[in-house]
Amino acid sequence: MTIDDLQTLIEKMYSDKDRRRGTPATFLWLCEEVGELAGALREGTHAQKCSEFADVVAWLVTLANVNDVNLTQALEEKYGKGCPGCGKLVCSCDSKP
Template sequence: MAVKTLADLMEHLSRVFGRRHRLYLPNVADRTFALLCAVDNVQDGVRKGASKRDLSAALAEAVARTLCCVESYGDIPFVEALAAKYPLNKCIYCHKRPCECTERRAHHILVKPNKVQSSWSLKQWCGSFRATYGKKNKERGAYYCLTRLFGEVAEFVALQMPGADNGSSSEILERDIAFELADIFAWTIAVANVLDIDLEAAVLKRYGKGCSVCKKAVCACTHFDMHRALWHVKKT
């Protein structure tokens, strides 16, 4: 496929896996568990010294399962949430680029989404994250980024619990869900950047022509495999 924007990629993955998602991951809880397994697979690969090729595939799967969760909410404003929390020219906490935040940082100030970002490809999003957060994340390392990624998944799970909206409106709950999914996506990009993995290339290699398992443009597979990968470990 010829990817132009992140929205194009989302539509492509929905065409490939939408039916399989509806049949075998029919609710948000199922999809969240699938996402958690994918993130765990990435950390397991990093811990065991898996090859860059295999880590690229694992990160591509984490992207696909994040977008699977987005898909479950229909027209949730996911790209707009990304642009509001991760603007093109600064960190929303320290208001600088590159980011100079300490671990205990000021409260964020959301910005109005820039329309330019709505036409960004995944590659452009990765480049923007690298420019804003890349140096600091490199210093902290992949394990730090993975810890943050797991934390964001936990926050997303918490929003699915009864009473998570604290009596707020449906619009506010939907916004909060979009922001949590944006954070999961952002920390997945952070892990890829720290590992020097071209995330867009990884996603297109795995899913650009359809399902990487059945090799069909519209996936004909059944249940999802939630087991950890058997890594081709690098020789040391």
């Protein structure tokens, strides 16, 4: 499954509900899922980590749909030619803490 496949699938399954909910409430759901991922990373099983990663990506895709953002296009534009900072495929930006 590509990001584009997922975005299309999420649009098909949930678009009416997602657009009614709107950006602020959808963003809160994403934040909640990020919190659940934090918990799984700290003390979850591998299966729980997998599930929470899936939820975070699904809610990020949902938020993109609600805002008419094509994630594949956005990713290609930003990262498709390498690091947005130095432009190289193997980043050579200074590592700062």
